[in-house]
Amino acid sequence: MPAAETYPDDLRYHPEHDWARIEGEEAVLGITWFAQDSLGELVHYEPPAVGATIAKDEPYGEVESVKAVSDVIAPLSGEVLAVNERVVAEPEIVNEDPYGEGWLVRIRMADPGEAETLMDADAYRAHVAEQ
Amino acid sequence: MEATLERTPLYARHLALGARMVPFAGWEMPVSYEGVIAEHRAVRTDCGVFDVSHMGELHVEGPTAHAFLQGLLSNDLDRVGDGQAQYTLLTNERGGIVDDLIVYRLRAGQYLLVVNAANRETVYGWLKEREPRGCEVRDASAEYALLAVQGPRSLERLGLPPRPAFTHELGELDGIEVLISRTGYTGEPGVELCCAAEDAEALWDAVLARGAVPCGLGARDTLRLEVCYPLHGADITPDTDAISAGLGWACALGKEFTGVEVLRRIRAEGPARRLVPFVMEEKAIPRRGMPIAGGGEVTSGTHSPMLDRGIGLGYVPAASAAPGSELTIDVRGRPRRARVVEKPIYRKEE
Numbered sequence: 387m388p389a390a391e392t393y394p395d396d397l398r399y400h401p402e403h404d405w406a407r408i409e410g411e412e413a414v415l416g417i418t419w420f421a422q423d424s425l426g427e428l429v430h431y432e433p434p435a436v437g438a439t440i441a442k443d444e445p446y447g448e449v450e451s452v453k454a455v456s457d458v459i460a461p462l463s464g465e466v467l468a469v470n471e472r473v474v475a476e477p478e479i480v481n482e483d484p485y486g487e488g489w490l491v492r493i494r495m496a497d498p499g500e501a502e503t504l505m506d507a508d509a510y511r512a513h514v515a516e517q
Numbered sequence: 518m519e520a521t522l523e524r525t526p527l528y529a530r531h532l533a534l535g536a537r538m539v540p541f542a543g544w545e546m547p548v549s550y551e552g553v554i555a556e557h558r559a560v561r562t563d564c565g566v567f568d569v570s571h572m573g574e575l576h577v578e579g580p581t582a583h584a585f586l587q588g589l590l591s592n593d594l595d596r597v598g599d600g601q602a603q604y605t606l607l608t609n610e611r612g613g614i615v616d617d618l619i620v621y622r623l624r625a626g627q628y629l630l631v632v633n634a635a636n637r638e639t640v641y642g643w644l645k646e647r648e649p650r651g652c653e654v655r656d657a658s659a660e661y662a663l664l665a666v667q668g669p670r671s672l673e674r675l676g677l678p679p680r681p682a683f684t685h686e687l688g689e690l691d692g693i694e695v696l697i698s699r700t701g702y703t704g705e706p707g708v709e710l711c712c713a714a715e716d717a718e719a720l721w722d723a724v725l726a727r728g729a730v731p732c733g734l735g736a737r738d739t740l741r742l743e744v745c746y747p748l749h750g751a752d753i754t755p756d757t758d759a760i761s762a763g764l765g766w767a768c769a770l771g772k773e774f775t776g777v778e779v780l781r782r783i784r785a786e787g788p789a790r791r792l793v794p795f796v797m798e799e800k801a802i803p804r805r806g807m808p809i810a811g812g813g814e815v816t817s818g819t820h821s822p823m824l825d826r827g828i829g830l831g832y833v834p835a836a837s838a839a840p841g842s843e844l845t846i847d848v849r850g851r852p853r854r855a856r857v858v859e860k861p862i863y864r865k866e867e
Contacts (some may be wrong), residue, residue, distance in 0.1 A: 426537075430799075430801070451553075453553065455849075
């Protein structure tokens with residue numbers, strides 16, 4: 387079942403519709419409810435390699451629906467520690483649970499200060515309302 | 518300035534159902550309601566309904582209509598009797614495909630052409646320019662709505678008897694007068710229902726009340742691709758010929774029509790490239806325009822909901838066209854393996 391529209395308060399948001407959950411020096415990244423809803427049912431996730439370096443505001447992977455492909459933009463810079471292999475096998479998990487089981491990568495942040503440049507949930511909700 | 522998009526008589530119904538609307542061939546059309554995959558499965562297992570009122574309907578009538586169309590269309594119109602229909606191509610002097618369409622013989626000297634939305638004006642202009650004495654071409658697209666009701670349970674749900682494919686008859690569905698055609702674009706049993714534009718909402722409501730699932734253009738594309746029906750503007754164009762596209766079966770090369778000499782030559786020499794169906798052997802979704810190693814190109818690609826893998830159609834050198842041939846597709850810089858398969862890509866297990 388598709389998830390209901392939510393933007394959890396404990397996450398930080400990038401304007402390209404990506405979220406980050408900061409956990410000490412690490413962060414978990416994914417795409418927002420708005421992003422998955424715009425794409426429709428996901429059928430493919432092309433992840434980065436574990437160990438790869440990703441850069442804030444740059445694409446680090448791709449997600450595809452039946453109709454379209456979309457770059458996933460990194461909200462933060464860092465080194466990829468883990469890729470969600472369950473989403474590689476069953477991409478529709480992102481539609482069902484975009485902030486939980488549908489996470490995309492875990493990284494070690496290169497510059498924890500970058501998190502300050504991201505939006506909080508209220509600012510992101512306002513950003514979505516303008517789309 | 519953005520051009521104004523046209524809307525079918527069912528526009529308000531689509532919005533009321535919460536459809537995601539997209540521009541398509543100059544029309545604002547539903548791409549999906551609940552979701553492409555659910556709609557696709559509904560058509561493969563039960564019954565779905567598509568609003569295809571954006572397609573064009575051209576009447577060609579008069580004592581010379583038959584000879585006129587026989588000289589322009591690739592298939593043999595002599596084989597089409599009253600109450601029958603035929604898949605055919607409008608070809609140009611180079612043997613290219615101006616449009617693929619279905620011609621209905623209503624009665625002697627009265628034909629109805631159902632053409633692609635994107636090509637309606639081109640086809641109308643093409644015919645009008647060449648219209649001979651004793652024949653009139655008329656664009657009646659605005660007068661009609663067209664619903665495709667498709668799926669293994671569609672006849673049962675509509676209460677219609679089985680009939681041979683490519684036949685049509687005037688009839689009635691829940692009190693609404695319709696032209697019922699045994700045609701479609703999904704590979705499933707079903708009908709296309711043509712009614713007066715003012716009856717469109719009543720017909721749509723009647724079909725939904727009988728249990729058909731509303732389906733958008735997204736599922737229409739995945740369904741047709743699984744059964745390898747070409748899409749004009751993607752797989753076939755004015756620059757591709759019918760023989761290379763595998764549509765030689767719709768070309769009566771023994772008769773005279775526009776571009777037939779070119780097609781005879783290609784048939785005799787063998788095409789340099791062929792349009793082939795393929796299935797991805799690695800996780801990746803092919804998309805239109807992706808290069809195929811060795812000098813080919815993907816013309817249509819998607820994720821097959823039934824096979825749960827990437828599938829597509831593309832032109833490849835004739836030497837790589839046999840089923841079983843391995844292809845390498847450039848998926849945004851990543852080489853991904855695919856294999857040429859027999860048509861159709863998806864076949865129901867009996």
